[in-house]
Amino acid sequence: MEPRSSFEDEIPNQTFARRSANYQPSSWDYTSLHTLSNTLKEEVNDRLAEELMQEVRNQINDGIKLQRQLELIEAIDRLGLSSLFHEEIYRVLSVLSLNNYKEVILCGLRSTAICFQLLRRFGFQISEGIFDDFMDGDHNTFLPTLSDDLIGLLSLYNASYMAFPGEKKMESARSFAVKNMTRKNMQEILPGSIESAIGHALDLPLHRRMPWMEARMYIDVYELEDGMSPALLHLAKIHFNKVQSIHQKELNHAGSWWTRLDLGKTISFSRDRLIECFFYVVGIVHHPDYGFCREKLTQVGMLIATIDDVYDVYGSLEELELFTQIIDRWDIKGVVELPYYMKICFSALNDTINGVANHLYVDDRLEAIPYIKRVWADLFKSFLVEAKWHKKGYIPTLKEYLSNASISAAGHVILFLAYILLKCKITKETLQLLQDFPNIIRLPSLVFRLCNDLATSSVEQERGDVATSVQCYMKETGASEEEARMYISMLISDAWNDMNEEYSTCSKPQFPQRFIDASINLARMASFMYQHGDGFSAPSHQIKGSIKSLLLNSISNNLNERDM
Incomplete structure (x- = not known):
């Protein structure tokens, strides 16, 4: 297709004032991506990594005290190494889940909280009643004698975010921990490292953090901790640099694709x-x-962002209705009716779907393609609903908004394709289940949407965009903006509790763990990217710094001077 000099002349009699969101251009130089180099002596590092892994295995298995064993497993998990020690971790946790936890409770509040958090994190059944010995006789409040146990309080606070719906003891645990970690007189006795850890947790609790970013940050923290395992630290650095090297090659390919497109x-x-x-x-x-x-998910994400801007910012209602109809029919011939900018969107989308399909076996391809096209069509329809609301100046009820916005957030497209791309088993029944928006897709999509709304609501209203959940709740209830934001935050917390229960008790029989992890990680990324503003559309220095530390800057590690 040859580019046209004007988009508007593709549809006759179109007099429409195009909007602009005035997005800043990218601050990254794509041409420099091919120069990324994480210099690794792979053969030497792989051999050393195997030696270090065996040392860590020995540390887990060599009869160390239970408290130390739990702390070591927690560190392994936070350093992003749990997949390397899957058998050892599950063996320890399986034994813990089968006893009555007396030995854990005797180790104190910190060990009990870590035990609770790890068991739920890895899908074992554990009741909040494990904390009963740390509460008063009615199990309503935690014992005042625990108020100065800062390390224990921090672990309790993080554990409280593993709560299921209706778990009052976990609500009490969070309130008790926050109250005592933030006491005024506590500021005078807080060691610097503990103060930093508490501030980090209060900013974003462990369970809601992006796991791979947490691994990078925790390497620096773990290096300074008492009881640090040098073998584990060096292994974490080698592993991080190796994975980063792989990600850099992938980023280079993504940059080439985007530049060509x-x-x-x-x-x-x-x-x-x-x-x-x-x-x-x-x-x-x-x-x-x-x-x-x-x-492929990077390509999908960029196409979603581009098409979202077509509906939110640029397209006329007539163009958008035609575009949606053609996508709904997946009408290749009808594409000629579209304006040029929509034609190239469709072409890029079709090529991406074909790229995914070509990766599949023939039978899986024939089974999956209609479902893939359907989830994209559902996304376009939800975009069109919002475009119509905007054109009419209509503010829906919160329920009406969320029913559509959970789809327009595009989480269902990302996770549907993630299921296929993660090489999960493809059957007609599973594809239909995923298309029907089950909780494993619905809940992280809801968190994705609401976190986005809290971060972007003010800017979008200034720009004249469609109302977000904040404005919908304000109009419906007469609440102030602050009250509306508090309510939306409560909905996010409720969704997280529902997710915790869903992933622990409901989804495991139906879905492989790698897909469950991707699902909850979507919600974690939303929490991270929209924590302090719109980290995607208007990335801050903090987000740019995180990108550099995770993708661009390797970790210095003098492996010839191991102090073990």
Whole structure:
């Protein structure tokens, strides 16, 4: 297709004032991506990594005290190494889940909280009643004698975010921990490292953090901790640099794809956020074995952002209705009716879907393609609903808004394709279940939407965009903006509790763990990216710094001077 000099002349009699969101251009130089180099002596590092892994295995298995064993497993998990010690971790946790936890409770509040958090994290059944010995006789409040146990309180606070719906003791645990960690007189006795850890947790609790970003940050923290295992620390550095090297090669390929596609220039009104998109995808799936998944999800993410801007910012209602109809029918011939900028969107989308399909076996391909096209059509329809609301100045009820917005957030497209790209078993029944928006997709999509709304609501209203959940709740109830934000935050917390229960008790028989992890990581990435503003559309220095530390800057590690 040859580019036209004007988009508007593709549809006759179209007099429509185009909007602009005035997005800033990308701050990254894509041409420099091919120069990324994480210099690794792979053969030497792989051999050393095996030696270090055996040392850590020995530490887990060599009859160390239970308290130390739990702390070591927690560190392994936070350093992003749990997949390397899967058998050892599950063996320890399986034994713990079968006893009555007396030995754990005798180790104190910190060990009990770590035990609770790890068991729920890895899908074991554990009751909040494990904390009864740390509460008063009625099990309503925690014992005042625990108020100065800062390390125990911090672990209790993090554990409280593993709560299921209706768990009052976990609500009490969180309130008690926050109250005592933030006491005024506590500031005078807090060691610097503990103060920093508490501040980090209060900013974003452990369970809601992006796991691979947490691994990078925790390497620096763990190096300074008492009782640090040098073998584990060195292994974490080697592993991080090795995975980063893989991610850098993938980012280089993504940059080449985006440059060739040239959407960023042709559709200049849209967001050019390739690096941020790849970073987002790494947060969802970071394991080195799933490079093709990251490649395609990055392409999907960029197309979603571009098409979202077509509906939110640029397209006329007539164009958008035609576009939606053609996508709904997946009408290749009908594409000729579209304006040029929509034609290239469709072409890029069709090529991406074909790229996913070509990766599948023939039978799986024939089974999956209609479902893939259907979830995209559902997304376009939800975009059109919001475009109509905007054109009419209509503010829906919160229920009406969320029913549509959970789809328009695009979490269902990302997770549906993640299921396929993670090489999960494809059956007609499973594809239908995923298309029907089950909780494993619905809940993280809801968190994704609401976190986005809290971060972008003010800017979008200034720009004249469609109302978010904040404005919908304000109009419906007469609440102030502050009250509306508090209510939306409560909905996010409720969704997290529902997710905790869903992933622990409901989804495991139906879905493989790698997909469950990707699902909850979508919600974690939303919590991270929209924590202090719109980290995707208008990335702050903090987000850019996180991208550099995770994707661009390797960790210095003098492996010839191991102090063990």
